[in-house]
Amino acid sequence: MSETSKRILLVIGGGIAAYKCLELIRRARDRGYRVRAVMTRAAAEFVTPLSVGALTGDRVFADLFSLDDEREIGHIRLSREADLIVVAPATADLLAKMAGGHADDLATAVLLATDKPVLVAPAMNPFMWRHPATRRNVAQLAADGIAIVGPNSGEMAERNEAGPGRMAEPHEILAAIEARLATTATHRMAKGPLAGRHVLITSGPTHEPIDPVRYIANRSSGKQGHAIAAAAAALGARVTLVSGPSAQPDPAGVDVIHVESARDMLAAVEASLPADCAVFAAAVADWRVANATDEKIKKDGKSRTPRLELVENPDILRTIANEPPGRRPPLVIGFAAETENVLEYARKKRKAKGCDWIVANDVSPETGIMGGDRNTVHLITETGVDSWPEMDKPAVARVLMERAASHLLTLTATT
Numbered sequence: 001m002s003e004t005s006k007r008i009l010l011v012i013g014g015g016i017a018a019y020k021c022l023e024l025i026r027r028a029r030d031r032g033y034r035v036r037a038v039m040t041r042a043a044a045e046f047v048t049p050l051s052v053g054a055l056t057g058d059r060v061f062a063d064l065f066s067l068d069d070e071r072e073i074g075h076i077r078l079s080r081e082a083d084l085i086v087v088a089p090a091t092a093d094l095l096a097k098m099a100g101g102h103a104d105d106l107a108t109a110v111l112l113a114t115d116k117p118v119l120v121a122p123a124m125n126p127f128m129w130r131h132p133a134t135r136r137n138v139a140q141l142a143a144d145g146i147a148i149v150g151p152n153s154g155e156m157a158e159r160n161e162a163g164p165g166r167m168a169e170p171h172e173i174l175a176a177i178e179a180r181l182a183t184t185a186t187h188r189m190a191k192g193p194l195a196g197r198h199v200l201i202t203s204g205p206t207h208e209p210i211d212p213v214r215y216i217a218n219r220s221s222g223k224q225g226h227a228i229a230a231a232a233a234a235l236g237a238r239v240t241l242v243s244g245p246s247a248q249p250d251p252a253g254v255d256v257i258h259v260e261s262a263r264d265m266l267a268a269v270e271a272s273l274p275a276d277c278a279v280f281a282a283a284v285a286d287w288r289v290a291n292a293t294d295e296k297i298k299k300d301g302k303s304r305t306p307r308l309e310l311v312e313n314p315d316i317l318r319t320i321a322n323e324p325p326g327r328r329p330p331l332v333i334g335f336a337a338e339t340e341n342v343l344e345y346a347r348k349k350r351k352a353k354g355c356d357w358i359v360a361n362d363v364s365p366e367t368g369i370m371g372g373d374r375n376t377v378h379l380i381t382e383t384g385v386d387s388w389p390e391m392d393k394p395a396v397a398r399v400l401m402e403r404a405a406s407h408l409l410t411l412t413a414t415t
């Protein structure tokens with residue numbers, strides 16, 4: 001079972017739906033998760049710690065000020081030893097405390113002290129759910145990166161009350177747990193200047209098939225594009241990296257889509273929109289073979305030497321930079337790999353492609369940039385040119401993404 005090592009810390013709030021947690025624990029353990037429970041004082045009014053403990057197979061934690069608990073395993077360790085914290089039922093009061101950063105019992109102290117992803121399953125009366133205070137708290141929690149499952153609409157425990165507020169069913173919470181763990185396997189908790197932003201990056205070369213075994217390619221290593229993806233993720237962005245064939249490992253915390261040809265790259269990029277920032281670092285083949293064959297071309301001595309007929313590939317950067325507002329990422333960054341007249345060509349390229357910034361570099365063989373570890377770049381924006389000192393590619397990536405983060409901030413401030 002693949003999830004056997006995943007540990008869930010279940011914070012049980014004080015609501016009638018707390019009884020559903022027993023079913024949730026049973027199902028989660030059936031799926032191979034290890035479950036440990038923290039109960040608020042009110043939760044113990046609805047389910048007993050004894051039944052919860054019997055199902056988790058672990059002791060149940062309840063009181064922040066229990067000296068025994070803190071000595072044995074404190075609130076910090078409780079949160080550190082989990083892969084995911086699930087709050088169910090998340091009462092209106094518990095949501096308010098979380099949104100306000102309170103820590104006056106073990107459950108809230110764990111939630112404030114954690115650096116782990118959190119999933120909440122709200123459960124309350126429909127009037128409480130619709131109340132502006134709850135609306136504000138839920139919006140705040142969502143902005144803080146907390147995932148929410150439910151509530152469902154339906155009959156409430158109170159007679160004649162119906163509407164949104166029923167806690168999601170255990171199987172729905174379990175599905176949300178699995179989705180959350182799947183994304184957190186690749187996404188870190190969003191913190192940093194790019195938190196809440198989606199950055200889309202192309203990287204590597206493309207391979208344009210000649211026949212099933214041969215292709216046209218170029219010398220791009222993908223080092224710079226992959227470094228940009230890693231830097232964006234480190235600054236808190238959700239990152240989609242569309243990579244052509246590259247020996248570079250997939251950067252941690254990044255969604256990677258592997259493609260071969262320029263046309264596949266364009267399709268993957270378009271499917272990944274919207275994005276706040278798109279960086280086109282791939283060395284896309286300008287041409288593909290028009291007469292590519294489905295069968296391997298044979299050297300049989302009779303046929304004449306094959307002639308490759310080339311046709312221009314779609315320009316991914318130009319296509320995306322010219323998308324209508326709303327679909328066009330607010331910051332579109334292209335690269336210009338030149339071997340002469342670097343600044344002049346790059347300035348022209350910025351205009352011709354319709355992008356906001358161009359990162360220009362000299363890729364003449366003697367620079368060792370193409371495929372190498374270091375880079376000397378010029379950043380061309382609407383307002384001018386910044387020539388950066390020679391740096392390694394991760395440093396170029398970091399500076400570029402920091403600059404993108406502050407630019408996006410000014411765009412947000414002025415819109």
Ligand code: CTP
Nearest residue numbers: 280281282284313314315316317334335336337
């Ligand atoms: N690019 C792209 N799709 C293409 C060609 C290029 O997205 N079909 C992007 C690259 O990722 C890069 C920028 O366009 O961000 C510039 O690519 P470059 O190869 O330097 O320029 P070209 O447009 O190919 O022009 P030229 O070869 O004439 O310099």
